[in-house]
Amino acid sequence: MSSPAGGPVFADRVLNDWLSSVGLGIEYSRAEANTLYYVDEDGQEVPVLDHVCGFGSLIFGHNNPDIVAHAKTVLDRQVPVYVQLSHQSHANDIAAVLHAILRREIPGGDGDYAAIFANSGAEAVEICVKHAELERRARIAKLTEEIARNAEEARGAVGAGRATVAENPYVQFDRASGESDKLEQLLAEAGRRNAELTARGPVHLALENAFHGKLVASVQLTQNPHWRLPFTSLASSTRFLRANRPDEMKAAVEELRTSLLDALVDDGVVTVVERDFPLVGAFFVEPVQGANGMRPLTEAAAREIRAVCDAVGCPLIVDEIHSGMGRTGAFLASSHMGLRGDYYTLAKSIGGGIAKNAVALFHRDRFRPEFEVMHSSTFAKDGFSASIALKVLEMLEADDGRAYRIAAERGDRLKGALTAVAADFPDVVDAVHGIGLMLAVEFKDQTRASSEPLREKAASGMLGYFIAGLILREHHIRVLPVGPAGNSVRFEPSIYLTDADIARTENALRDVCTILRDQEGDRLTP
Numbered sequence: 347m348s349s350p351a352g353g354p355v356f357a358d359r360v361l362n363d364w365l366s367s368v369g370l371g372i373e374y375s376r377a378e379a380n381t382l383y384y385v386d387e388d389g390q391e392v393p394v395l396d397h398v399c400g401f402g403s404l405i406f407g408h409n410n411p412d413i414v415a416h417a418k419t420v421l422d423r424q425v426p427v428y429v430q431l432s433h434q435s436h437a438n439d440i441a442a443v444l445h446a447i448l449r450r451e452i453p454g455g456d457g458d459y460a461a462i463f464a465n466s467g468a469e470a471v472e473i474c475v476k477h478a479e480l481e482r483r484a485r486i487a488k489l490t491e492e493i494a495r496n497a498e499e500a501r502g503a504v505g506a507g508r509a510t511v512a513e514n515p516y517v518q519f520d521r522a523s524g525e526s527d528k529l530e531q532l533l534a535e536a537g538r539r540n541a542e543l544t545a546r547g548p549v550h551l552a553l554e555n556a557f558h559g560k561l562v563a564s565v566q567l568t569q570n571p572h573w574r575l576p577f578t579s580l581a582s583s584t585r586f587l588r589a590n591r592p593d594e595m596k597a598a599v600e601e602l603r604t605s606l607l608d609a610l611v612d613d614g615v616v617t618v619v620e621r622d623f624p625l626v627g628a629f630f631v632e633p634v635q636g637a638n639g640m641r642p643l644t645e646a647a648a649r650e651i652r653a654v655c656d657a658v659g660c661p662l663i664v665d666e667i668h669s670g671m672g673r674t675g676a677f678l679a680s681s682h683m684g685l686r687g688d689y690y691t692l693a694k695s696i697g698g699g700i701a702k703n704a705v706a707l708f709h710r711d712r713f714r715p716e717f718e719v720m721h722s723s724t725f726a727k728d729g730f731s732a733s734i735a736l737k738v739l740e741m742l743e744a745d746d747g748r749a750y751r752i753a754a755e756r757g758d759r760l761k762g763a764l765t766a767v768a769a770d771f772p773d774v775v776d777a778v779h780g781i782g783l784m785l786a787v788e789f790k791d792q793t794r795a796s797s798e799p800l801r802e803k804a805a806s807g808m809l810g811y812f813i814a815g816l817i818l819r820e821h822h823i824r825v826l827p828v829g830p831a832g833n834s835v836r837f838e839p840s841i842y843l844t845d846a847d848i849a850r851t852e853n854a855l856r857d858v859c860t861i862l863r864d865q866e867g868d869r870l871t872p
């Protein structure tokens with residue numbers, strides 16, 4: 347298999363050595379549709395069926411000819427690519443198409459959605475973190491202004507002898523204190539506590555095994571400890587919740603409940619009232635958890651999450667970066683389970699496999715217009731990438747959404763083949779998860795295998811990578827494990843997957859299952 351040429355290595359040394367150690371150390375030379383190619387030792391071009399497709403970024407496959415031809419036309423036309431701070435109507439063109447799709451696919455979908463563009467999925471998530479904080483700060487400002495007005499009203503009433511100050515659990519008054527002294531002691535303590543609370547950053551909610559990116563704020567929302575723990579001091583914390591545990595969600599929200607203190611005059615007496623403080627900034631949710639083994643949310647979980655956000659008053663942020671853009675047979679995966687968000691993120695396939703695009707969408711009822719000029723990035727919504735995004739959306743929506751129907755049909759066909767293998771190997775395969783062309787096969791734990799090589803590979807957490815190496819080596823099919831769910835292997839091809847591809851995939855999976863059943867651990871060693 348080809349590997350990086352000899353000579354000094356200045357990039358990916360660790361990564362390339364590790365890839366070779368598990369049998370994935372290949373350099374691809376060409377890519378088209380669902381096929382990658384590499385040149386072997388004999389100089390022959392070897393085709394490889396690609397089930398990774400850019401971690402789900404290629405709904406229309408590698409170097410889609412229509413998208414490439416469109417890109418060439420755009421470049422030949424010398425379209426202005428970088429013209430920041432000018433009228434760029436393509437941004438609104440994209441936003442208008444997305445708005446129409448969201449109105450169609452969101453349950454009870456109403457209202458407009460404003461768009462802010464980015465270069466990557468993680469940046470789109472960071473944009474949502476920032477906008478949610480803008481919203482939270484506005485809520486806090488409104489609360490503190492009201493509390494300040496009430497304090498002045500109490501001062502006026504007590505000063506005019508129209509009110510006395512009630513005993514309260516926050517301040518033990520000196521017996522000799524007059525009413526005004528008591529009030530000032532109370533307002534000082536309330537002010538201290540309120541200042542401490544309003545200075546705190548938000549807590550975010552996310553689901554267990556969530557993946558929302560690896561930038562500073564987004565990595566806090568990605569539970570994988572290897573990727574997150576070294577950086578938790580850099581940004582707000584996240585409370586990870588189990589999706590199908592409504593009782594736990596309610597308990598967590600209750601634990602996070604905290605209050606500002608408000609001095610109110612009522613019938614001649616100043617009392618202290620607790621006012622709910624918006625500590626929770628947002629709830630981030632993937633409708634299908636990619637890095638957790640392509641697990642879809644249930645409708646019940648979707649309803650519970652919506653209810654939690656409505657009760658807390660925080661935005662529900664539906665992260666469709668992996669599951670969106672038609673991959674599950676609808677534009678939004680969240681439309682399958684009736685999950686209605688306040689913000690949405692999209693990326694991956696909106697880049698058409700040749701550009702970098704990402705977008706965050708905000709329901710108009712929540713969108714803060716000033717944010718438009720608060721977040722920017724040199725390359726976001728550039729003229730070239732935007733033209734690709736529009737082309738991809740046009741292809742997805744063509745023929746009344748034919749691409750979605752193909753994704754659903756191909757996904758059902760592929761899932762049927764994977765499920766048939768799972769049924770024949772119940773001792774080796776735990777389950778097949780996912781919707782449409784966002785699928786994964788979960789293998790049983792092999793940490794207590796009779797085969798020592800197999801036991802060791804499983805114990806290292808790399809079993810999925812060794813399985814991928816074997817499938818590549820012996821079947822010329824590219825698969826990869828799914829994030830931290832080390833025993834799961836992902837299948838997220840383009841809609842051009844053929845029946846022959848599916849048959850090849852089933853055959854390769856049967857081979858792997860036989861190896862695992864027969865405990866031939868050495869076969870997994872490259």
Ligand SMILES: Cc1ncc(COP(=O)(O)O)c(C/N=C/c2cc(O)cc(-c3ccccn3)n2)c1O
Nearest residue numbers: 401466467468557558559632636637665667668829
């Ligand atoms: C829901 C969701 N939200 C934000 C992001 C971040 O988007 P970007 O990668 O564009 O920054 C992703 C992108 N997904 C990347 C991903 C998804 C996945 O399942 C595994 C790996 C991955 C990457 C490297 C090594 C191992 N696994 N990467 C995503 O799926």
